[in-house]
Amino acid sequence: MGKSIMFEKIPMDHESFIQAYLTLTLHKEEHVLLESGQKGRYSIAGIQPFAVIWADGQRITIAQESQIEILEGNPLQKLEEWMQQFSFPPHEGLPDFQGGAIGYISYDYAWCIEQLPFQAIDDIGLPLMYFFVFDEWAVYDHEEKCLWLMCLKRESEKKRLSPFKEAWLKAASMVPDEQMPAASGYRPHSESRLTLTETEFVEAVEKIKEYIREGVVSQVNLTVRQSENLNVAPIHVYQELRKLNPSPYMGYFHTPEFQIVSGSPELLIKKEGQKVDTRPIGGTRPRGKDPDEDKELEKELLSSHKERDEHLMLVDIEINDLGKVCESGSVHVDELMSVEKYSHVMHIVSHVSGTLSKDKSAFELIHAVFPGGSITGNPKLRTMEMIEELEPVKRGVYTGSLGWIGFNGDLHLNIAIRTMIVKDQISHVQAGAGIVIGSVPEDEYKESLKKAAALWKAKREAENKASFL
Numbered sequence: 001m002g003k004s005i006m007f008e009k010i011p012m013d014h015e016s017f018i019q020a021y022l023t024l025t026l027h028k029e030e031h032v033l034l035e036s037g038q039k040g041r042y043s044i045a046g047i048q049p050f051a052v053i054w055a056d057g058q059r060i061t062i063a064q065e066s067q068i069e070i071l072e073g074n075p076l077q078k079l080e081e082w083m084q085q086f087s088f089p090p091h092e093g094l095p096d097f098q099g100g101a102i103g104y105i106s107y108d109y110a111w112c113i114e115q116l117p118f119q120a121i122d123d124i125g126l127p128l129m130y131f132f133v134f135d136e137w138a139v140y141d142h143e144e145k146c147l148w149l150m151c152l153k154r155e156s157e158k159k160r161l162s163p164f165k166e167a168w169l170k171a172a173s174m175v176p177d178e179q180m181p182a183a184s185g186y187r188p189h190s191e192s193r194l195t196l197t198e199t200e201f202v203e204a205v206e207k208i209k210e211y212i213r214e215g216v217v218s219q220v221n222l223t224v225r226q227s228e229n230l231n232v233a234p235i236h237v238y239q240e241l242r243k244l245n246p247s248p249y250m251g252y253f254h255t256p257e258f259q260i261v262s263g264s265p266e267l268l269i270k271k272e273g274q275k276v277d278t279r280p281i282g283g284t285r286p287r288g289k290d291p292d293e294d295k296e297l298e299k300e301l302l303s304s305h306k307e308r309d310e311h312l313m314l315v316d317i318e319i320n321d322l323g324k325v326c327e328s329g330s331v332h333v334d335e336l337m338s339v340e341k342y343s344h345v346m347h348i349v350s351h352v353s354g355t356l357s358k359d360k361s362a363f364e365l366i367h368a369v370f371p372g373g374s375i376t377g378n379p380k381l382r383t384m385e386m387i388e389e390l391e392p393v394k395r396g397v398y399t400g401s402l403g404w405i406g407f408n409g410d411l412h413l414n415i416a417i418r419t420m421i422v423k424d425q426i427s428h429v430q431a432g433a434g435i436v437i438g439s440v441p442e443d444e445y446k447e448s449l450k451k452a453a454a455l456w457k458a459k460r461e462a463e464n465k466a467s468f469l
Helices: 014-024 075-086 107-112 161-173 198-213 234-244 291-303 305-323 362-369 380-390 441-451 453-465
Strands: 005-011 031-035 042-047 051-056 059-064 067-072 100-105 129-133 136-141 146-152 219-229 249-254 258-264 267-272 275-279 281-286 332-341 345-355 401-406 411-414 419-423 426-435
Touching: 005 161, 014 031, 014 042, 014 136, 014 161, 031 100, 031 401, 051 075, 059 075, 075 100, 075 107, 075 129, 075 362, 075 401, 100 249, 146 161, 198 219, 198 380, 198 426, 198 441, 219 380, 219 441, 219 453, 234 249, 234 258, 234 419, 234 453, 249 401, 258 401, 258 453, 267 362, 275 305, 281 291, 281 305, 281 441, 291 305, 291 332, 291 345, 305 332, 305 345, 305 362, 362 411, 419 453, 426 441, 426 453, 441 453
Parallel strands: none
Antiparallel strands: 005 146, 031 042, 031 249, 042 136, 051 059, 051 129, 059 067, 100 129, 100 401, 136 146, 219 426, 249 258, 258 419, 267 275, 267 411, 275 345, 281 345, 332 345, 401 411, 419 426
């Protein structure tokens, strides 16, 4: 494979792009879709990777065709080194993603960065990180309403784009299949199983408040996971979610063993050249029943001293994290405390940017900001120790990151909140709240469950449309 790409641009509307993806991935075991459900310009689709890469602890496995390579050392650093063989200068005028690895980094990757205790149970058991690398991929441009088809260049395959283009055009023209098949081995619906009951959650909040009073921490993110049987293919949950709650950093990730349905509103880190950006979220209210109530709730959110203090704390964390790897004086708050609205909740959001130092790599940038401060607390290391103490199960993908790392060192990673993990026909959704000294435990518990509501609604809609035979 050469260190360059071939590409072609074809006109296409967005729904045709989605229909083509659904058609081309039918019965495929490995594929991914990253979507910009709000304001973003590009969506990315990859089908049938030429390499699958996963890691556990200080070991990374790279599977290519019939070859398996195992490397010892920090997984992200080894991934970055392995990808350098495909590095090439980016083409001007093309979308940001010009090839690379698409996948996730688990929250538990933090144990590769920091010395942390091992207390919680890893009951789902997914890899620490998992990436696909494609030699063919598609990027949809929402502004120009066109599809970019790209592939790694091989000298012996100068006409390689032609069959790739024909497959996408044919798939885009097909009539959508309305049938919603059930997952194999139908299991009756069951009530949600919770990792923390309300009583247990309240007790954990009181422990956090004790730590705050002692001056050990100022805020801790505490979460609860709900689990239910899933009786429909996970892709259909994603289809419903993207209609119900379009979000800036959505994604669907499909492997033979598990699937990820993400409707995340939050960016962990974006890198384009030396410019880096992050958008911390902190402060939540439910959506109102009508526009007037919506306005009142937004006003209440922005005037709450608790919510403002919590959010400013998160902004400070991001400034500090970027300051570790950015040029001195380059880190700025570009947007402070705006309100973004979603189907079930509204959030306070800010934007922090900086210029990455020339001697720092994408790997070092991820290490500086991972995991996001909005889903740990302040100070980050001590709050992660408390999370491990108070939450009975490992977070896994949840509050890790889903996105891409490019061959050229650019990257775009969300924070995997508002995310469903599906394994063994069981769906898991986790959500939480930032606990401070003034938190009302019962209210924080309700907020945590409310944040998960859009995903459970998407699941119900998908199951209601399915035909169980």
